[in-house]
Amino acid sequence: MIDVQSLIDHRNIHVDKVGVKNIRYPLTVMDKKNGVQHTVASINMYVNLPREFKGTHMSRFVEILNEFYGHLDIREFSKILEAMQSRLNAQSAHLEISFPYFIEKLSPVTGTSGLMEYLCRVSGSLNNQNGFDLVVEVNVPITTVCPCSREISEHGAHNQRGMARLAVRFKKFIWIEDLIRIVEEAASCEVYSLLKRPDEKFVTEKGYDNPKFVEDVVRDVAYRLKKNPHILWFQVDVENFESIHNHSAYAFIERAL
Structure with a gap:
């Protein structure tokens, strides 16, 4: 079958980011009190696309994510970026993971327990010029x-x-x-x-x-x-x-x- 994405594009324009957004996926996060916390993330994955190629291979993003199924962990962040860069033959890879994080809080006087939700986000990139960056x-x-x-x-x-x-x-x-x-x-x-x-x-x-x-x-x-x-x-x-x-x-x- 013809690999349409790899066909030559004659417009000569580099694409900074191309990929997939809003993938819902189970995630393990480090928890200061309990060791780890299991939550559900919304994930965006992008790579750059050189000017000579028509498109990227979208299915490979999901394939890479599936390889971490069951042990998708914030500590694996750099490994996922390395896999994206390698498998998609890209100079730069970008990953954004947003997730709810829950902390048990006791009320200040009666000590009544309740769960507080905080929306958190970890975003990072890996490229051949600047290396690894994490926020x-x-x-x-x-x-x-x-x-x-x-x-x-x-x-x-x-x-x-x-x-x-x-x-x-x-x-x-x-x-x-x-x-x-x-x-x-x-x-x-x-x-x-x-x-x-x-x-x-x-x-x-x-x-x-x-x-x-x-x-x-x-x-x-x-x-x-x-x-x-x-x-x-x-x-x-x-x-x-x-x-x-x-x-x-x-x-x-x-x-x-």
Whole structure:
């Protein structure tokens, strides 16, 4: 049969990324407390396509993934990229894995147990020029109390839930849980999945006593990361879904260390 993908393309245009998206697949992730955690990932896989070829072989992406079935592990990231680069005869390979990660959290007063879900993402690339690159990202729900509202109001202050996104490159392994803690500790208060009335009283008062702008949150996270000798680069942004405005508040910091 004719290999159409390998036919010559005369437009002479290199394609930066070509591949498959949104493959749902079981995944094993390292868990700081329990050793490993089993979850389900959404996976994107790409390679570059030289200008002389008409197309890539899409089925090979899935074949490579199937070879890791039963032991698809974050620690296999570089091996998957190497297989993509080799089997698809590519100069660069790219892999993005997004997955929900669950942490058991106890409420602050009654100690009631609940599971918190955090959306995480690991993305990496391998190419002949720059070698291997890996970025780990966590998305962390937080609450903030507005310092301005608290300052000008006779009683109360507006507060809201927000979403903080932290992405890092590192030279020594760092736990997902540790990245999440850095973000949560920078908020007015962290979010819990289950709260009793004594817990609600605690988190409400803690937030009121610890007001934060989005600018404060990103700066506090950045301050912690800059003191960590194992972090090479980071991005942090926070979006507050404002409770009294028809818009979100947003702040962003990126640094190479």
